[in-house]
Amino acid sequence: MAEFSQNRGKRRDGEALGSAVDFLLANARLVLGVGGAAVLGIATLAVKRLIDRATSSQDEADAKGDATCLEESWKELSLLKATPCLQRRPPPAALSQSVPLRAPSPSAPEVPADADPQKAPQLSSPAPSLCLTFQEKLLAFERDYVTVPVAHVTLAKQLAGDIALELQAYLRNKFPELPFGALVPGGPLYDGLQAGATDPVRLLVPLALEPGLWSLVPGVDTVAQDPRCWAVRRTQLEFRPRGSSPWDRFLVGGYLSSRVLLELLRKALTASVNWPAIGSLLGCLIRPRVASEELLLEVQHERLELTVAVLLAVAGAPAGERLLLAWPLEGLAGNLWLQDLYSAEAARLRALDEGDAGTRRRLLLLLCGVCHRHPVLGRLGRSHLTQVVLRLGEEAADWAEEALGERFLQALESLIGSLERASLPCHFNHRVDLLGGLRDEDIDDLGCALFRGLQAPEQLLPPVLGEPLSLA
Incomplete structure (x- = not known):
């Protein structure tokens, strides 16, 4: 950098x-x-x-x-x-507008009115012009490659919702001492902004932090000096000493570490969750993408393929209206939380x-x-x-x-x-x-x-x- x-x-x-x-x-x-x-x-x-x-x-x-x-x-x-x-193009035509046929060539010989049609020279009829404007090609690309069928959107939402419920049950059984909130699927697929295969479904795993025990520090005010991020600082240590919150075990230097929490969830998703059993129950194949730094699940159904991004998030108190994500950041920002601006x-x-x-x-x-x-x-x-x-x-x-x-x-x-x-x-x-x-x-x-x-x-x-x- x-x-x-x-x-x-x-x-x-x-x-x-x-x-x-x-x-x-x-x-x-x-x-x-x-x-x-x-x-x-x-x-x-x-x-x-x-x-x-x-x-x-x-x-x-x-x-x-x-x-x-x-x-x-x-x-x-x-x-x-x-x-x-x-060169400046003329205003593009709408896709529904018909393409006119080419006019006959002015040099074509005229046929006398009294001539025998059997002996008249047979002229090949001009082929219709198949040249589309860029506007028409762009709309055709949108129709055939960008727009996701409604049936696929419905099925993808159903699979994402079922995976959210299964993963939520696993986290509550595996980590009963950690107050995770309800898992919420969302992202471009839910906002009508899904362009074919460009984006995964976002599955938020919110952390329920105790009000009054945590505060936010802008990333520019930390040693990382990163304006993209925020630090989540533990407060009230004189009244609620370390160990009073279940999240205190993830503190690094007095701050809630996104890196430590991210590694905890990564190990759980790749080594502990019984994805074959869950996939069999849901009628699909689910595999974690081990090589990725992000927490991604690959879902293969007979009708479509889907990628689910599992995102640890701090929302509500103390973040207010902000949404902070545990993201694989490098260097001094590794323990900070990335502010998500998608919504x-x-x-x-x-x-x-x-x-x-x-x-x-x-x-x-x-x-x-x-x-x-x-x-x-x-x-x-x-x-x-x-x-x-x-x-x-x-x-x-x-x-x-x-x-x-x-x-x-x-x-x-x-x-x-x-x-x-x-x-x-x-x-x-x-x-x-x-x-x-x-x-x-x-x-x-x-x-x-x-x-x-x-x-x-x-x-x-x-x-x-x-x-x-x-x-x-």
């Missing part, structure tokens, strides 16, 4: 160059339009990285690596030179759409579906894409279905701009940079893939439709 922050600092060193470039980019869209601004933005990214790599001081041992980086940058510039600028993001999107009958949530589903299928764009998670849609959702005026294709391209352009700045602030906490965990190489790869996608967005969609859906 420190090395990545240092590299990002280097990109901001050239103040003179940066001022000129920023002024140019600020006016690029007004002059060049969406496509031209995207080309200029990605070209600027390549030039900046070329200059940074050429001027940064390196040891002799890194000389070979620098040469490779310079060669890659030149390749990017060569690609940009050979790439024509994007706030979903509620904000729903409120914006209801305000103007918009399609912001459909755009998010399309972006998730496209990125999940792409070998490079798969590094962009739901959190990244949600921030882009929220930003566009509050800026753009037209959110009718007919503008969905244009909003999709605008989202790609916005992502390219964020990558060029190496910054994507969280909508609800601007101190959190969602690109902070990406390496420079990742940013380069994502920027190149998005630029190519903005050039030819149809290539982001599958060529053949009708592939079966899965919730894995």
